[in-house]
Amino acid sequence: MRMTTRGLLAVALVAVTTAFAIAPPARAGDLLLTAAKPDRLYVIDTATRSVRSEFRIPNAGAHITTIVPSPDGKVAYVLVNRMESISGINLKTGREVFRADLSVPGERVKDFCAFTITPDGKELIVYELPTKLLPNEYRVEEPRFAVFRTNAGLKAKSIRAYSAPRRLHLMLMRPSGKSFYAIGVDLYEYDVASGKLLNTRGIQKWDLVAHSQPDLLAFWPVTEPTGVFTSPVISDATAGGITAMKTGLMSLDVVSGALDFADFEDTSALIFSTVLAPDRKFAYGVYSTLTKIDIEHHSLAQRVPLDHTFYSVNIATDGHEIYMGGAMCDVAFYDPQTLQKRANLKLPGCGDQSLASLRVIPAR
């Protein structure tokens, strides 16, 4: 993709500086995907903790949120333009290879962070919130799932659409490619081909003993490296006549379909997003602190303050390092054992990551 000389210089400087300052032990690394205002998509080499590529997303509208990599790791699909467009960026060339502008004249369509891709990489399923723009009033229409073919080019139009519930914030494809999960008021599972609602579980329909209705809104679609999506959950739990606010962890195994929920502490810090370590013994959550959660014992293992707020967390495929982003213009690298900071990588141009996903894909 097009890159300015200044941008290249900045990337080079960061890379050099980083290499001298915080050269990590050599190991097969992952690539990290993050994005920042106004229109930047970054590929970060975790082995060198440096920016490998900086791409400009056309017509991003200074607003970038969810990133969904293609299953082969060659294309990143990014929700841009105030949640009204999905842009597919080739991660080798930086070229925009897919574009779906969801809004059309007379109808504004937003996607609140939720879209997913089939395992064969051929179809994107996008959650659409349409509003009819009539001459002197708006009319909110029913939400829908719209399906786009990823080879449809830069003027992609949906090839089929299905009815969807209101207030979804996340979609996760199952590995079979036959169904996907949608998370919002409840946990729904839909058939990819027919759009049929297969089942509804959990969340507001959860019958949690001695718990209030749970609250969750983690809209970062991270299932790597385990195939398990996790989300912090807040609820009030009553025991012995005493009610306390609890933080728990919801986990959804998109492979097996197993759904679990367990409190791990009386709420003492906010957590926006979490990730499960590959050994499945610990999960890590971020906001203004980094929290280590003991999965086996349902307990708070450790917590450290962070330099600033981070909304997005992820972990190395082999679990050796925690990555944090989603706010301001640096990505932080932490030790999962000690929760000590190993390094910060400042993104060239210092655009705000502003809730962007932080995704891990295999290095190629």
Add this chain to the structure above:
Amino acid sequence: MSIGLPRMFSLHASLLGLFLFGAPAAGATDAPSGPTLVRTYCSGCHLEHGGSFERISSIRKSPEGWVMTLFRMHQVHGLALPEDAHDGIVRYLADTQGLAPSESAAGRFALERRPNARDLDLGPDLAAMCGRCHSLARVALQRRDADDWLKHMHFHVGQFPSLEYQASARDRPWWTIATTELPAKLGSLFPLNSAAWTAWSQGAHRELMGSWVVVGHEPGGRDLYGTAEINTDGHGGYTARYRLSDTRGGTVGGESHAIVYTGYEWRGRGELGGRASREVFAVSEDGSRISGRWFDPDHEERGGDWTAVRADAAPQVLAVLPRSMKAGSSGPITIVATGLPAGPELSLGAGTTVRITSVEAASVHAAVEVATDAAAGARAVTIGRASAAGQFAIYQHIDKVDVTPGFAIARVGGGKTAAVTAQFEATASTHDAAGKLVELGPFTADWSTKPFDAEAARTHDETFGGAIEPGGRYMPAGAGLNPVRDYSGNNTANLKVLARVHDGDVAVEGDSHLIVTVQRWVTTPIY
């Protein structure tokens, strides 16, 4: 964000900066009429049917409400209005589709931009559905029937799609409630048609020209009193010329230019004592009194209460300054009143000796001695044929100090968004012989802060948040990340504000709670 509507008019750069206060009046003989303006600039989308315009004619609002609507039409739909057309439309709609005084009464605090005001209590459901984003006063300052309230809900979600995802929305079927129960409830609470509006809109309202007696109080600061001469400006507006005195000494001149919307909504722009001021006043239904708040346009939280009464009104006491004196003390006092006779006699009740030192058009100055054994309690004040209870009291000692507001918010400042300060005021009370607490008015105090709790102490909020000035005004620190704080947090703070009032050798303390928080990026005419 274009939504495909035709951009009919070129952008007028001054539209964004324009507001209600004293804009050039659209009253010249060649100015187009209100219906013509609406027809010209609005009917492209809001179709006209027999003199009614779709949507527009289904709504009544305050002048500020109409300004916000026009701002949105500009910002979202690309409508650009010439300045005089903007003003003419606001004036026409506020006059013909405004609110009766009784309908705007509950939400006046929002029109007056009162800092730290307590919002309306319309119940927990409306607090969650509406009041978590904006004041419920903003809701209560509009009138629609259920069908238009329903369209309002569609507008909300169409314009702000994250509404359903926020806390206090995602715990309930927000959209279902917003499209069923809520429009019905709002249509019942705040319907388009009302007897009050019918009566007010059909009634005649007094012109405001003439001489007025004014009293004003700026919390933590000064008391002002004097006169205002109000005249027409020849274009449907008014001019006011102020000659005021400050009880701390000196005179304060000023003038303003105002438009009165809806027959009673005075919006003025001018200066007071050499500083720019804005006026949001309401004329009483009988046209005898103008009251409200004036404020600094650059710091809306700075301002004061304002009352003006026609100088030829029946004799009445408007203010007694100071509002109390201590037994055994002596000093000057000022009575502000209407209907003062030549050579008035002044009485401050038992235990006081009064000697009038000067008489002005609307004020009397006297030297007062309060007997050492004067009983504590309220005193009736009589001047000429005017008398007032509850405006003056004697105390032996101060029993209690209250700090107002009892809970305040200040905001750090920097960049394009100035700090929002918080002004505190210490008021004292004493017990009378019956054991009843009697208010003594504002007192000077020594001001200080301390951490509100252990966590605020740990994070050194007192050091980072800002500082309180000797006059009780809290000045917040700069905005932005502070790398020496936990999480590089802003200079936010959770503080207890302490006022120490000295009563002879004794000091009496009162306190308040102050939150210093982050900047507010969108400041609307009605919060």
